[in-house]
Amino acid sequence: MEKVYAEAYKKIVDILSTYPDARLTVNISATLTEQLQKYRLTYVLDKLVELGESKQIEFTGSAKFHPIIPLIHAREAERQITLNEEANREILGSSYRPKGFFLPEMCYSRSAAEIVEKLKYEWLIIDEIAYTGRLGSLEAKQSKVYKLRDSKLKIFFKNRRFSGGITYGSFPNGADFLSACEQEGMGREEGSEGYLLTGTDGEVYGHHRKGQEKLLIDLFKSKSLETATLSELLDTFELEETEPVPSSWSTWEDELEADIPYPQWKFPGNIIHKWQWRLAELATTAxxxxEEQGEVELGVRSSLDEGLHSCQWWWASCRPWWDVGMIKDGVNKLISAVRGVKSGIDERFLSEAEWLAKNIVTYAWDLHERRDAHRLQKEYLQTHTGVASLLTFGPGEER
Structure with a gap:
C-alpha cells in the first residue's frame, strides 16, 4: 500500500492541487479509503476532501467490494452500493456527494442500471462497446450525452482506444496525446464543441507506469484543451436516447456476437466459473x-460481502488471466459464509457447498499443473490479437 501511495496516489493529488483549473471525476472505492485510513496514509484523504470541497474533483458511487453487479443478487448489489456510500461519506465527509456511478469493471446490464437509478444516482459511465456492440460506433470526439431509454438515467461512454493508450503507455507525455487528439479532429481550432472521455486506473500514473504522471502535468498545463467533470458535461451537450447492450470494458465484438457479455467472469464451458457461481449462489442463499430467521454475525456477513469480489472469476478465466491463489481466496470467503450460518442449513446444502469449495481449488491446481491453463491463455491471445497490447502492462510485468 505504501508503495502505491507514494508512486501514484500522492502524486495525483499533489498535481491536482498544483493546477487548480484541472478537473477530474474520481471513483475511489471504500475498500481503498479504509485502507488509507488504516495505514495512516491520510495525506491523500485530506487532499481528496479539499479537492472535493472545491469542486475540482467529483466522486462517483460504486459497489464496495467490486462485485459484478449484473451477476449477483439485486439485494447484494444494493447492499454493496450502500456500504460503499456509507463508508466513503464517513471518511471523506460532505465532500463525498456522488451524482454519478461507476459499475465495477464497467459490467453493464439494464437491470444494473435500474438498481443505480433506484438508489438516486443521476448517471453512469460504461465502455463504448456498450453503445451498439461494435467498437468505433462512437467518434472519439463526442458531442452528445446519452439518456437511457424510458429512464432519467444519463449514460456516458468511455473511449476505449484513448483510455487503453494512456493505460498501456502509448501516450507518455502531453505532446503525444494532443497529437493523437488532433488526428481525430479534436483540436480547438476545429471549431465545434466536443469531448473525449477517458477512464483509467489511478495506479497507472506512476505505479504501473513509471513517469506516467508527466502526462497529467502536461495536459493540465496545456492551453490546447480543458478538463471537466462528467456532471459538468450534462449542462453542455444535448441528450440522445440510447439502449446499451450488456458488456464490460474488456468484452470484444466476437464475444458479444456469441452472447457472452462478461467473458472474464462468466464464460460458457468454463467449469470453474460455473462452480464458483453456484458456490456464490449457495452462500448468498444461506x-x-x-437473516430472515435472525441476526447473522458481522464476520460471517462480511465473508459474503468480500467473497463476491470479481477477482476470483477474472483470475479463473484464462482470458488471459490465471492465478490459483486468487481463485482459492474467493472460495475461502464464500465457504466461510456458508459454514458461519450455524442453524437452519440443510445437510445436503452444506455438503454441496463443501464439495464445490474443494473441487474448485483441486480442479484449478490440476489445470495449472497440466499446463492446460497456460494453453487456454495462449489460445485466447492468438484469437484476440488486440489484447496483447490492450490488456497487458508491458513487457516484464506480469499480473
Whole structure:
C-alpha cells in the first residue's frame, strides 16, 4: 500500500492541487479509503476532501467490494452500493456527494442500471462497446450525452482506444496525446464543441507506469484543451436516447456476437466459473435465509460481502488471466459464509457447498499443473490479437 501511495496516489493529488483549473471525476472505492485510513496514509484523504470541497474533483458511487453487479443478487448489489456510500461519506465527509456511478469493471446490464437509478444516482459511465456492440460506433470526439431509454438515467461512454493508450503507455507525455487528439479532429481550432472521455486506473500514473504522471502535468498545463467533470458535461451537450447492450470494458465484438457479455467472469464451458457461481449462489442463499430467521454475525456477513469480489472469476478465466491463489481466496470467503450460518442449513446444502469449495481449488491446481491453463491463455491471445497490447502492462510485468 505504501508503495502505491507514494508512486501514484500522492502524486495525483499533489498535481491536482498544483493546477487548480484541472478537473477530474474520481471513483475511489471504500475498500481503498479504509485502507488509507488504516495505514495512516491520510495525506491523500485530506487532499481528496479539499479537492472535493472545491469542486475540482467529483466522486462517483460504486459497489464496495467490486462485485459484478449484473451477476449477483439485486439485494447484494444494493447492499454493496450502500456500504460503499456509507463508508466513503464517513471518511471523506460532505465532500463525498456522488451524482454519478461507476459499475465495477464497467459490467453493464439494464437491470444494473435500474438498481443505480433506484438508489438516486443521476448517471453512469460504461465502455463504448456498450453503445451498439461494435467498437468505433462512437467518434472519439463526442458531442452528445446519452439518456437511457424510458429512464432519467444519463449514460456516458468511455473511449476505449484513448483510455487503453494512456493505460498501456502509448501516450507518455502531453505532446503525444494532443497529437493523437488532433488526428481525430479534436483540436480547438476545429471549431465545434466536443469531448473525449477517458477512464483509467489511478495506479497507472506512476505505479504501473513509471513517469506516467508527466502526462497529467502536461495536459493540465496545456492551453490546447480543458478538463471537466462528467456532471459538468450534462449542462453542455444535448441528450440522445440510447439502449446499451450488456458488456464490460474488456468484452470484444466476437464475444458479444456469441452472447457472452462478461467473458472474464462468466464464460460458457468454463467449469470453474460455473462452480464458483453456484458456490456464490449457495452462500448468498444461506446468508439470506439466516437473516430472515435472525441476526447473522458481522464476520460471517462480511465473508459474503468480500467473497463476491470479481477477482476470483477474472483470475479463473484464462482470458488471459490465471492465478490459483486468487481463485482459492474467493472460495475461502464464500465457504466461510456458508459454514458461519450455524442453524437452519440443510445437510445436503452444506455438503454441496463443501464439495464445490474443494473441487474448485483441486480442479484449478490440476489445470495449472497440466499446463492446460497456460494453453487456454495462449489460445485466447492468438484469437484476440488486440489484447496483447490492450490488456497487458508491458513487457516484464506480469499480473
Amino acid at each position: 446468508i439470506h435465509q439466516a
